[in-house]
Amino acid sequence: MKVIVVGSGPSGMIAAIRLALNNEVVLVDSNNSLGKKLLLSGNGKCNYWNRNIVPSKYITDDGFILSSILTRDNIDNTFKFLDSLGLYPTIKGDLYYPYSENSHSVLSILKRKLESSNVEIKYNFKVIDIKKENGVFTIVSSDNETITSDAVIIASGGSSMKKTGSDGSIMNILKSMGHEVIPFIPSLNRITLGCNFKSIENIRSRASIKVLVNNEELFEDSGEVLFKSDGISGIVSFNASAYVSYYLNKGNNIDIAINYLNNIDNVDEFLKNRSEQLNNPSIESLLESLIDYRLMFYLLDYISLNKDKLYNSLTEEEKNNLISVLTNNKYRALEVGDLDSSQVSIGGLKLTNINPNNFESNIVSNLYIIGEALDVAGICGGYNIAFAFISGFIVGCHLC
Numbered sequence: 001m002k003v004i005v006v007g008s009g010p011s012g013m014i015a016a017i018r019l020a021l022n023n024e025v026v027l028v029d030s031n032n033s034l035g036k037k038l039l040l041s042g043n044g045k046c047n048y049w050n051r052n053i054v055p056s057k058y059i060t061d062d063g064f065i066l067s068s069i070l071t072r073d074n075i076d077n078t079f080k081f082l083d084s085l086g087l088y089p090t091i092k093g094d095l096y097y098p099y100s101e102n103s104h105s106v107l108s109i110l111k112r113k114l115e116s117s118n119v120e121i122k123y124n125f126k127v128i129d130i131k132k133e134n135g136v137f138t139i140v141s142s143d144n145e146t147i148t149s150d151a152v153i154i155a156s157g158g159s160s161m162k163k164t165g166s167d168g169s170i171m172n173i174l175k176s177m178g179h180e181v182i183p184f185i186p187s188l189n190r191i192t193l194g195c196n197f198k199s200i201e202n203i204r205s206r207a208s209i210k211v212l213v214n215n216e217e218l219f220e221d222s223g224e225v226l227f228k229s230d231g232i233s234g235i236v237s238f239n240a241s242a243y244v245s246y247y248l249n250k251g252n253n254i255d256i257a258i259n260y261l262n263n264i265d266n267v268d269e270f271l272k273n274r275s276e277q278l279n280n281p282s283i284e285s286l287l288e289s290l291i292d293y294r295l296m297f298y299l300l301d302y303i304s305l306n307k308d309k310l311y312n313s314l315t316e317e318e319k320n321n322l323i324s325v326l327t328n329n330k331y332r333a334l335e336v337g338d339l340d341s342s343q344v345s346i347g348g349l350k351l352t353n354i355n356p357n358n359f360e361s362n363i364v365s366n367l368y369i370i371g372e373a374l375d376v377a378g379i380c381g382g383y384n385i386a387f388a389f390i391s392g393f394i395v396g397c398h399l400c
């Protein structure tokens with residue numbers, strides 16, 4: 001059978017390679033090269049997999065369907081296929097990178113395999129229409145070129161960083177065919193808070209961050225937080241941003257609570273002991289070596305506490321305020337950075353519109369949708385490329 005794959009991201013490339021074992025395959029992309037976003041991934045190192053691929057690492061409206069996709073077999077078989085292509089990993093914690101730590105080597109492996117599998121690649125082919133008549137698909141490019149096929153796989157990605165080619169425009173075609181599409185919103189980006197962090201801008205601090213949705217704790221992560229003049233950035237905030245974006249979009253009140261002493265168990269007891277050890281120090285001495293100076297002065301200013309005051313002279317209320325600002329420093333979340341600067345977009349084709357066993361549309365037979373074009377958005381850690389690979393591999397196996 002002849003199959004057209006639209007999009008040369010990780011999902012489209014892996015699908016095309018697997019399909020080519022038994023099909024005539026044409027891979028089209030609006031760009032003049034393959035896998036533009038893949039090359040940018042992981043700061044150019046491409047974090048393509050995770051040891052712990054589970055539904056809870058993803059945002060989707062239909063978690064139960066995602067659970068039926070992310071089975072042990074689907075995950076393991078996809079990984080074995082990547083291994084069989086020669087993708088050799090280095091593993092950092094749970095995160096997998098190519099051993100070279102260079103995204104170009106992942107792309108080279110996929111590109112070489114596409115070429116040796118006789119997949120026809122058409123660059124600069126932006127799909128603007130898809131028609132189906134008498135069981136035959138015709139895809140139409142912006143230059144009015146047409147290609148026909150028996151099946152079409154949409155691997156067009158989400159709608160973040162449009163300069164990489166994933167602009168979400170295909171969703172209008174899918175909608176016109178009767179599919180339900182959840183509008184794209186940004187994820188994995190900086191969070192704007194109701195704060196003024198000018199005095200601590202560009203400081204990096206180890207901390208944990210909690211996302212509170214209508215005062216209920218929903219997500220917690222710890223690591224390095226980068227302060228911006230009006231919010232926070234860095235991997236921990238990127239992960240938090242997925243939940244902030246999703247729940248803000250649904251009209252909830254979202255707060256971010258920062259704990260700067262998250263590795264200390266009982267902070268109250270710890271500060272008392274430390275004060276005794278240091279012979280009733282000033283607040284500045286007490287906090288010295290625990291947090292950055294600029295951050296300390298900002299936090300003391302925030303609770304109107306003089307840094308020269310002796311710890312033992314603090315009232316109970318002042319001590320409580322100090323502990324609270326150090327361990328539960330709360331700000332209202334206002335927004336997440338825009339789609340164009342986000343790594344991933346939440347939203348896409350609703351999972352209820354596909355058969356989770358093979359990614360075929362329930363509305364148009366022989367039309368398949370995979371990767372970030374679907375309503376599946378992972379947090380940082382290789383989950384997004386892994387999902388792109390898993391969905392592409394499954395559809396490739398199904399059509400062989």
Ligand SMILES: Cc1cc2nc3c(=O)[nH]c(=O)nc-3n(C[C@H](O)[C@H](O)[C@H](O)COP(=O)(O)OP(=O)(O)OC[C@H]3O[C@@H](n4cnc5c(N)ncnc54)[C@H](O)[C@@H]3O)c2cc1C
Nearest residue numbers: 007009010011030041042047127157165371372382384385
């Ligand atoms: C800066 C950055 C860093 C990232 N780092 C990581 C990471 O380390 N680990 C991780 O797991 N994820 C990472 N991601 C996310 C990850 O890259 C994406 O989730 C993944 O590439 C999605 O794969 P995909 O195949 O679904 O789509 P994409 O990779 O987005 O590819 C879609 C392709 O379809 C083409 N296309 C779109 N519309 C059309 C059309 N109408 N006609 C023809 N072609 C079209 C596009 O040109 C594009 O080439 C990162 C993203 C960014 C932006």
